[in-house]
Amino acid sequence: MVNAVNRLSAWRIFCGFMAACVLAVPAASANDRVSTDNVTARLVVEAGQVVPGDTVAVMLHQTIREHWHTYWRNPGDSGQETAIEWTLPDNADVGPIQWMAPDRIEFAGLVNHGYSDQVGLISDITVPADWPAGTDFPVQAEATWLVCEKVCIPESGRFEISIPTGGETLPNSGDADLFAAVRQGLPVEAPWPYTAAVQGDVVTLAFQAPGLEADRLSDAHFFADAWGIVEPAAEQTLQYDAPVLRLTMRRGELPVPAALSGVLTLREDTGGEPSRLAFVIDRATLTATTPAATAMAVQAPAAAPATPMALPMILAFAFLGGLLLNLMPCVFPVLAIKALGLVSHAGDSRAARLWGGLAYTGGVLCAFALLGAALLMLRSGGAAIGWGFQLQDPVVVALLAYVLFAVGLNLAGVFEVAGSWTGMGQSIAGRSGTAGSFFTGVLAAVVAAPCTAPFMAAALGFAFTQSGPVAMAAILMLGAGLAAPYLLLTAVPAVARILPKPGAWMNTFKQVLAFPMFASAAWLIWVLAQQADPDAVFAALLGMTALAFALWLYGKGGGVVRHALALASIAGALWLGATIQPADGPAALVQSSEGERFSQARFDTLRAEGRPVLVNMTAAWCITCKVNERVALASDEFRNALRNSGAAYLIGDWTRQDPEITALLRRYDRAGVPLYVLFYPDERPPQVLPQLLTASIVVDALQGI
Amino acid sequence: MRPVNRRTLLGVAIAASAALAFAGGAAQAAGDAKVGKPAPGFTGTTATGKPIALDAYRGKTVVLEWTNHECPYVRKHYGADNMQKTQKSAVDKGVVWLSVISSAPGEEGHVDGAEALKIAQERGAHPTEIILDPEGTIGQTYGARTTPHMYIIDPDGVLKYMGGIDSIASSRKSDIEKATNYVTVALNEMAAGKPVSNPVTRAYGCSVKYAW
Missing domain, CATH: 3.40.30.10 (Glutaredoxin)
Incomplete structure (x- = not known):
C-alpha cells in the first residue's frame, strides 16, 4: 500500500499539469487523504464491498485545526460552503451532501454557520447495475473548502479511491463508528407539525408541540437553507406558549420567499446529559399575516412534499373527492334511499323535486361548514388536529357507530320513522319533505365525514396548510361534490328518467343496503378498539344492543310502557357510550x-x-x-x-x-x-x-x- | 431586534466590555443600509489624510467597495484584474468609487494611508478615494460583512444595490468570466434609468475584520 501511495503522489503531481489525465488514473490507485495546514481530509467508504446496483455511502471527513472552522451549505454572514465535484464512471449516480447540523460561530459581530474540530459530509453513490462485479469501482472527488479562524484560506483536495465490488455487501472494518457518529449529527424530521409566518422584519417558526416543559429547552437556533432569508447574527428567541413552541428571528435581506427551509437546533435538558437535537424544516409555507391566522395553517411534517397547488386545483380536487364520497359504503345507502324516494314519487311536480334536491344540498353544506368551522377553531386554539379529528375521540367514534347502526336497522325494516329523515316516509312531499331532505343531507355529511378520514386525509391535509378561507372553500367544495349527484337527479328530469320503475324490488334493495351500514359500524368499532381498552369496546357493543332493543320497541309502536322502555334503553345506550375512556398510558x-x-x-x-x-x-x-x-x-x-x-x-x-x-x-x-x-x-x-x-x-x- | 445607531456603537466600543460588544455585535451586522432608502451618511478620513463625507458626492453615483488586500476573495478579483476593470469602467462614466478598509489594527488587511496607496498603485486600482475605517464605524453602519462587499448609491443619495461583486461565490479566478458582475449590471441599469434587476445579493468572501 505504501508503494501504491507513493506512486500515486507522483501521479498527482503529474496530474497537476495535465488535467486531462483524470480519466487515465488506474483503477487500483488510492488516495483517500489530503492534509493541508489546517485540515486533514479523508474520503471514507462505508462498505468494504458493494453489489453493483446498490448505493454506498461515501464521506468526506475533515479534521479541522483548533479554533478554525469550515462551512455549512449556507455559510452565514461570510465564508463559503464546502463543495465536492465527483468524477464517476458512466451511469453512476451521486446524491447531494447530507449536511450535519451546523454550529453558530461568532466572530466580531458576525455569525457563520459551520463546523469546528471535525465534520463528516456523507454523499450516497449508486454503482450502476451493469457494473461488472469483481471490478473495483473508481471514485474521484475534487473537494474545495474554505477554512477560517480570523483569516480565511481556500483549500482543496483531490481524492481517488476505488470501491471493491462483488456479489454481496461487506462492511468496512474501520469506520463504522465514524459513520454512526456522523449520522447522529444529521438533522431528522421534526416531531411536530410546523408553520412559518413573517410580519415586518420578524420571521416566526411555530410548532404545535403539546406537553413540553419549556425550562428544559435552550439554545434554539434556526439555520436557513439559503442566504438572505434569516439574519444570521440577530438573536433568536424561543417561547413556549402551550401547545405552541415559537421561535422568532429577524428577517434577512432578500424579499420574503414562499417557504422557509432549513435546520432547527435545540438543546434539551432531559434530567441527565443534555442532548442537542436538530430538525429538518422543509418548506414551511410562509404567510405574511397575523400569527393567529397562521396557527390554522399547520403543516404536517409527514405530508408529501407540498408542491404549491393553485386554488382552482384544490377546489377541483375537493369537488371530485366529494363525488367519490357517494360511493363510500356508509354514504351510498343514504343516497340510494333518497333516489328511491324519487322513484316512488315520480308524480311529484318538478319544482317540488328541485326543492328537495336543494334542501338536501343545503343540509350537506351546512354540516360540512359546521365541521370545517369547528376544525378551524380548534386549530387556531392550537390543537394539533387534522381532518377526521372527530375520530380521535372514542366517545364520538362510539356515537357515530350508533348512528350508522341505527340507520342500518331502519333500512333493514326493524323500525320506520314517520317523516323519516331517510326520506322513505309518507311525508316526502310538501314542507316536511323539505325538512326531511335537509336532514338527509346532514345525515349524509355526518356519515360521510368518518369515511373521508382515511381516504381524504392527505388532500384535505394540504388544504389545511392554506389560509382559513381556502381551507373552508375546500371543505364546502367537498360537500358540493357529495351533494351534486342527487341535486342532478332532482334538477334534470332526463337524468331522473333513467331510474328504474318503482316496485317490490325497492323494499329488498333497501334491506340489502342495511349491510354496508352495519359494516361501517363494525369498522368504527375497530377504530374504537385502537383507542380504548376492551371494556370500552364491550360498553359500545352493549350500547348498540340497547339501541337495537329501543328501536325494535319503537318499531312495534304502542303504549306508554313500551315508549318508556325504549327511551330508557336509548338513555342506557348513550350512558354506555359516554363512559368510554381513551386508553391512557x-x-x-x-x-x-x-x-x-x-x-x-x-x-x-x-x-x-x-x-x-x-x-x-x-x-x-x-x-x-x-x-x-x-x-x-x-x-x-x-x-x-x-x-x-x-x-x-x-x-x-x-x-x-x-x-x-x-x-x-x-x-x-x-x-x-x-x-x-x-x-x-x-x-x-x-x-x-x-x-x-x-x-x-x-x-x-x-x-x- | 432594534437597530443600533452609531452613537450606541461608539458607546459600546468605548466601554470595551466583552459582553456589551457581543450584544451590540448581533445588531451591528444587520446595519442600517436598506435598498430603496436613503443611504446612511458618513464622514471619514481618506488614505491621503483628508476628511471625506458622503454628502459631498450628492449628484453623483457612488460605489462603496469593502476591501482587505490579504483576503483570498479580494485577491481573486484583483488578481484577475476584474475589480480594476469594474472600477475603471465606472469611474470613466463619472461614478465615484470609494474603497473602504474596515480592518481593525492588528487584524488582517489593516493598513495605514501610505500602505493603502501603495497597494492601490501596485495592483493598478482606480478608486476615486480610499477610506480608512479602522474603528469599523462606516462598516457597521452599512452592515458590511465581507470583503468584497459592494454598495451603490444613486445621485439622490438612495441606496440602489447591496451585495456581492458577482454571482458565483468562489475563490477561483476561473469562475469570474462565467459570473454576472452585479455591480456593472446595476450601474448600467441605473445609467439607462431602469430599476436594478438584482438589488440585493449575497455578498461572499472573508469576514470584515472588525475589532473583536
Whole structure:
C-alpha cells in the first residue's frame, strides 16, 4: 500500500499539469487523504464491498485545526460552503451532501454557520447495475473548502479511491463508528407539525408541540437553507406558549420567499446529559399575516412534499373527492334511499323535486361548514388536529357507530320513522319533505365525514396548510361534490328518467343496503378498539344492543310502557357510550405494537424467565425520546431485529415521574429520560444505549444478544 | 431586534466590555443600509489624510467597495484584474468609487494611508478615494460583512444595490468570466434609468475584520 501511495503522489503531481489525465488514473490507485495546514481530509467508504446496483455511502471527513472552522451549505454572514465535484464512471449516480447540523460561530459581530474540530459530509453513490462485479469501482472527488479562524484560506483536495465490488455487501472494518457518529449529527424530521409566518422584519417558526416543559429547552437556533432569508447574527428567541413552541428571528435581506427551509437546533435538558437535537424544516409555507391566522395553517411534517397547488386545483380536487364520497359504503345507502324516494314519487311536480334536491344540498353544506368551522377553531386554539379529528375521540367514534347502526336497522325494516329523515316516509312531499331532505343531507355529511378520514386525509391535509378561507372553500367544495349527484337527479328530469320503475324490488334493495351500514359500524368499532381498552369496546357493543332493543320497541309502536322502555334503553345506550375512556398510558405515547408497559414486576418476571429485555424509559414532554422513537424505534429494521432477538420490549412512561421508573433510572445514573437499556439473558452486564439513537445502533445491540 | 445607531456603537466600543460588544455585535451586522432608502451618511478620513463625507458626492453615483488586500476573495478579483476593470469602467462614466478598509489594527488587511496607496498603485486600482475605517464605524453602519462587499448609491443619495461583486461565490479566478458582475449590471441599469434587476445579493468572501 505504501508503494501504491507513493506512486500515486507522483501521479498527482503529474496530474497537476495535465488535467486531462483524470480519466487515465488506474483503477487500483488510492488516495483517500489530503492534509493541508489546517485540515486533514479523508474520503471514507462505508462498505468494504458493494453489489453493483446498490448505493454506498461515501464521506468526506475533515479534521479541522483548533479554533478554525469550515462551512455549512449556507455559510452565514461570510465564508463559503464546502463543495465536492465527483468524477464517476458512466451511469453512476451521486446524491447531494447530507449536511450535519451546523454550529453558530461568532466572530466580531458576525455569525457563520459551520463546523469546528471535525465534520463528516456523507454523499450516497449508486454503482450502476451493469457494473461488472469483481471490478473495483473508481471514485474521484475534487473537494474545495474554505477554512477560517480570523483569516480565511481556500483549500482543496483531490481524492481517488476505488470501491471493491462483488456479489454481496461487506462492511468496512474501520469506520463504522465514524459513520454512526456522523449520522447522529444529521438533522431528522421534526416531531411536530410546523408553520412559518413573517410580519415586518420578524420571521416566526411555530410548532404545535403539546406537553413540553419549556425550562428544559435552550439554545434554539434556526439555520436557513439559503442566504438572505434569516439574519444570521440577530438573536433568536424561543417561547413556549402551550401547545405552541415559537421561535422568532429577524428577517434577512432578500424579499420574503414562499417557504422557509432549513435546520432547527435545540438543546434539551432531559434530567441527565443534555442532548442537542436538530430538525429538518422543509418548506414551511410562509404567510405574511397575523400569527393567529397562521396557527390554522399547520403543516404536517409527514405530508408529501407540498408542491404549491393553485386554488382552482384544490377546489377541483375537493369537488371530485366529494363525488367519490357517494360511493363510500356508509354514504351510498343514504343516497340510494333518497333516489328511491324519487322513484316512488315520480308524480311529484318538478319544482317540488328541485326543492328537495336543494334542501338536501343545503343540509350537506351546512354540516360540512359546521365541521370545517369547528376544525378551524380548534386549530387556531392550537390543537394539533387534522381532518377526521372527530375520530380521535372514542366517545364520538362510539356515537357515530350508533348512528350508522341505527340507520342500518331502519333500512333493514326493524323500525320506520314517520317523516323519516331517510326520506322513505309518507311525508316526502310538501314542507316536511323539505325538512326531511335537509336532514338527509346532514345525515349524509355526518356519515360521510368518518369515511373521508382515511381516504381524504392527505388532500384535505394540504388544504389545511392554506389560509382559513381556502381551507373552508375546500371543505364546502367537498360537500358540493357529495351533494351534486342527487341535486342532478332532482334538477334534470332526463337524468331522473333513467331510474328504474318503482316496485317490490325497492323494499329488498333497501334491506340489502342495511349491510354496508352495519359494516361501517363494525369498522368504527375497530377504530374504537385502537383507542380504548376492551371494556370500552364491550360498553359500545352493549350500547348498540340497547339501541337495537329501543328501536325494535319503537318499531312495534304502542303504549306508554313500551315508549318508556325504549327511551330508557336509548338513555342506557348513550350512558354506555359516554363512559368510554381513551386508553391512557404509553399506548398513546409510543406507537409500537411490540412494546409492553413497563412495571418492575413484569420486568422481574421476564428476567426470571431468562428473556432478554429492552427497556425504553420515555415521557410525553421528552423531545429526544420522541425523536428516537421516530428515527429508530419505529423503523422496520428495529421491529425485525426485535422479533429475531426474542427480546421483550418494555416501555416506561415517566411523564408523571413514576417512582419505580425513577428507581431504575437512578440505578443507571440517570436523572431523567430517555434511557435505553438492553438486558442480556446471560451474565453479561446490561448495555446502556446512547441517548440519541439511530436504527443501526439499536439493531446492532439487539443482534449482539 | 432594534437597530443600533452609531452613537450606541461608539458607546459600546468605548466601554470595551466583552459582553456589551457581543450584544451590540448581533445588531451591528444587520446595519442600517436598506435598498430603496436613503443611504446612511458618513464622514471619514481618506488614505491621503483628508476628511471625506458622503454628502459631498450628492449628484453623483457612488460605489462603496469593502476591501482587505490579504483576503483570498479580494485577491481573486484583483488578481484577475476584474475589480480594476469594474472600477475603471465606472469611474470613466463619472461614478465615484470609494474603497473602504474596515480592518481593525492588528487584524488582517489593516493598513495605514501610505500602505493603502501603495497597494492601490501596485495592483493598478482606480478608486476615486480610499477610506480608512479602522474603528469599523462606516462598516457597521452599512452592515458590511465581507470583503468584497459592494454598495451603490444613486445621485439622490438612495441606496440602489447591496451585495456581492458577482454571482458565483468562489475563490477561483476561473469562475469570474462565467459570473454576472452585479455591480456593472446595476450601474448600467441605473445609467439607462431602469430599476436594478438584482438589488440585493449575497455578498461572499472573508469576514470584515472588525475589532473583536
